[in-house]
Amino acid sequence: MxxxxxxxxxxxxxxxxxxxxxxxxxxxxxxxxxxxxxxxxxxxxxxxxxxxxxxxxxxxxxxxxxxxxxxxxxxxxxxxxxxxxxxxxxxxxxxxxxxxxxxxxxxxxxxxxxxxxxxxxxxxxxxxxxxxxxxxxxxxxxxxxxxxxxxxxxxxxxxxxxxxxxxxxxxxxxxxxxxxxxxxxxxxxxxxxxxxxxxxxxxxxxxxxxxxxxxxxxxxxxxxxxxxxxxxxxxxxxxxxxxxxxxxxxxxxxxxxxxxxxxxxxxxxxxxxxxFPQNDVRQNVDFPTLKDYFRVSRGIATGENTFFILNKDEILERNLPLEQFRPILPRPKELKSLYITADEQGFPLLEKPLFVLDTNLEIDEIKTAYPSLYDYLQEGIDKEVHKRHLCKKRKAWYFQEQRKSSAFYCSYMGRSKESGKSPFKFLFNESKAIVNNSYLILYPLPNLEKLLCDKPHLAKEIVNKLNSLDSALMMDEGRTYGGGMQKIEPKELGNVNASFINELIAQDL
Ligand SMILES: C[S@@+](CC[C@H](N)C(=O)[O-])C[C@H]1O[C@@H](n2cnc3c(N)ncnc32)[C@H](O)[C@@H]1O
Missing domain, CATH: 3.40.50.150 (Vaccinia Virus protein VP39)
Structure with missing residues (x-):
């Protein structure tokens, strides 16, 4: 030595x-x-x-x-x-x-x-x-x-x-x-x-x-x-x-x-x-991007998923009022399919459907109308959920962010398992389930919404195309972290090349 x-x-x-x-x-x-x-x-x-x-x-x-x-x-x-x-x-x-x-x-x-x-x-x-x-x-x-x-x-x-x-x-x-x-x-x-x-x-x-x-x-x-x-x-x-x-x-x-x-x-x-150095200098060609067709936003941040998100059995066991909850999808890796179908009420057809507490009632109203929910909220206070950073900032600590559901969701982070495959997965959602912030939500802008109204089959085709996009195209916008973890933020997703949507529309004319 x-x-x-x-x-x-x-x-x-x-x-x-x-x-x-x-x-x-x-x-x-x-x-x-x-x-x-x-x-x-x-x-x-x-x-x-x-x-x-x-x-x-x-x-x-x-x-x-x-x-x-x-x-x-x-x-x-x-x-x-x-x-x-x-x-x-x-x-x-x-x-x-x-x-x-x-x-x-x-x-x-x-x-x-x-x-x-x-x-x-x-x-x-x-x-x-x-x-x-x-x-x-x-x-x-x-x-x-x-x-x-x-x-x-x-x-x-x-x-x-x-x-x-x-x-x-x-x-x-x-x-x-x-x-x-x-x-x-x-x-x-x-x-x-x-x-x-x-x-x-x-x-x-x-x-x-x-x-x-x-x-x-x-x-x-x-x-x-x-x-x-x-x-x-x-x-x-x-x-x-x-x-x-x-x-x-x-x-x-x-x-x-x-x-x-x-x-x-x-x-x-x-x-x-x-x-750089992987890619060439960006060419200033004018191509459409996803933000020309969608407004991208994050899924809801509940403040404490384990408290606010329950499965149906838990809701029934505790005798909680289902009407004060809304369906929410599980985390991306727990989904077996990228297509979320729904029953006639719009609930996702999943093995273990999840629900997020989503009430706009004041605590006194809850106490009178739904004593079991009132007790559950007291449990949350005992567990100090009401002191969580996000909960503290709300008008009532148990209120949730109000976001509409969409037919288009995207997982916000992931690892590329096969080379050339994008680590982000796009879902086609036929249910009224919302998603939490392990997803990004793509809301069609009026131009696309109108088109999808006339030609609903295009929605699924868009999702299929999004899932088969070259990873380089997606990673051009996302970021890579240690250990190969990749993330994409709403703005970055909005910048992804969306020429394929133009092509789909043209083929369909
Ligand atoms: C990433 S480590 C670098 C370690 C270093 N190169 C070595 O060989 O041990 C950063 C170091 O900066 C020190 N540090 C943190 N804030 C500092 C500051 N404001 N001024 C000086 N050193 C700081 C940390 O305590 C830590 O030892």
Whole structure:
């Protein structure tokens, strides 16, 4: 074993010891997911290709136990020196133990236990290597203050929905010397979501972005955080006019399976950067999309499915009034068929039909008219369902969102089991059942509604076509998460190419 392996083994022991001190929720709140050493080494090897300075001044703003620092020291080319390393860690438990760990090593490391976002640059650096905390916006208590700080420093207004890593990147701008290189391992979501736009603008306009590598999500890089990861490299220099960014994809950074140079001009007008390198630049052909035929909305969010959704036996056993419930479909994976037929009352013909409480009665009216339902609601209060986030916000905690049922539903997430198959399933619903938010609802717009009135058989054909759409067409719009999980949001579904509807109509004329 050489000394790096020894040291790294000791560091990993320390990491395991520190991780065990916290619950997953506590670690989530501080984005504490260790950077795997092999990944840190791959990232550093790639980074050396961009580093021009000989004397490295490194900033690691979320250093943790320091996998980047050790890997950097281990793989440092002979002609490079380390001038100084500044490492920042907010959590005193990790920070103090790690500072002690490094104290006896002869490394020029200033290990600072503090919140990076609150610091002013101590010294400018020529290299930043970081895997910043993946903390979602609702766990950032001071995001308003951080937003103002970013705006004051670089004139960018960050969205309130941005995760902490976006603030880290933008607030590190002042730490980086001209021509300095920064490399960040971050969640891939910024490539596609609206709150990533400001970061993308920064990457296009204020620095020269060199490379964006997206890992194959089937291979999550973190054993304990389900995220899909991307590494970005940029130089602190204004980009040239015809600048191109190298997009790569695959398991390995140095030997990616796909690679494509994409021009900044194209990227300025492309909202979904994750289409690269797999796809070509979007052609500006005018094709119809699903939003030309449907309004897409989410299924209802009950606030507590286990309380509000009951099966028929449970309703009968408790003597609850069925007329105060409405039928609701089970989750997509529990359905045996994509065609939901109905009985004469419009109830779905399913083995175990489900119903969601759907009353507009005040509690006193319920007490008088339906004592059994009143008792059931009291049970809900005992179980604190009325304190659930969504329930609290309603006029009466047990009221449900009012959404009409539709003939068209789509499962909102899934995994592709066969290549070329879309992970999202479309249902043709003949019943009056609604769906919960594991589905999206497609409501036909008046143009399509009129057509379906005249030619009802087209509805089923549209669903069949939707189910046989090439996965690439769907995934062009949806997003992929760690472990290969794919999701599609209402707006994204609306953007799916719907030329096939035009073709169906034309064939039917
Ligand atoms: C994704 S981990 C990176 C781990 C690190 N690369 C390593 O090798 O251990 C993010 C680290 O940032 C720390 N952190 C969270 N918020 C911070 C903040 N505001 N300032 C500095 N560090 C922070 C977490 O405690 C965690 O150790």
């Amino acid at each position: 050489n000394s790096f392996n020894d040291l790294n083994a000791q560091r990993l022991d320390l990491q395991v010891f520190l991780d065990a001190k916290k619950s997953l929720l506590e670690r989530n709140k501080l984005g504490q997911f260790a950077t795997p050493s092999s990944l840190a080494t791959d990232i550093i090897q790639e980074t050396f290709k961009f580093v021009e300075q000989k004397n490295i001044k490194l900033l690691e703003p979320s250093i943790g136990t320091g996998s980047f620092v050790l890997s950097l020291l281990d793989s440092l080319p002979k002609d490079l020196n380390i001038d100084r390393i500044i490492g920042v860690e907010k959590d005193p438990v990790i920070g103090e133990a790690s500072r002690d760990f490094y104290k006896n090593l002869s490394i020029n490391l200033d290990y600072i236990v503090d919140d990076f976002t609150s610091l002013a640059p101590i010294q400018q650096v020529n290299l930043i290597l970081a895997n910043p905390p993946y903390v979602r916006h609702h766990y950032i208590p001071n995001k308003l203050e951080l937003g103002i700080k970013v705006f004051d420093e670089i004139g960018i207004k960050v969205s309130g929905l941005a995760g902490l890593y976006i603030y880290f990147i933008l607030l590190s701008h002042k730490w980086l010397e001209n021509e300095g290189i920064a490399c960040w391992l971050i969640p891939s979501e910024f490539l596609d979501v609206n709150y990533g736009n400001k970061l993308k603008e920064y990457l296009l306009k204020q620095v020269t972005t060199l490379k964006i590598h997206r890992f194959d999500t089937a291979q999550s890089k973190f054993s304990d955080a389900l995220v899909s990861s991307t590494v970005i490299w940029y130089k602190n220099a204004l980009p040239s006019k015809d600048h191109h960014i190298n997009f790569t994809f695959g398991e390995s950074i140095s030997a990616p399976t796909l690679s494509k140079e994409v021009s900044s001009d194209v990227l300025l007008n492309e909202r979904k950067w994750s289409r």
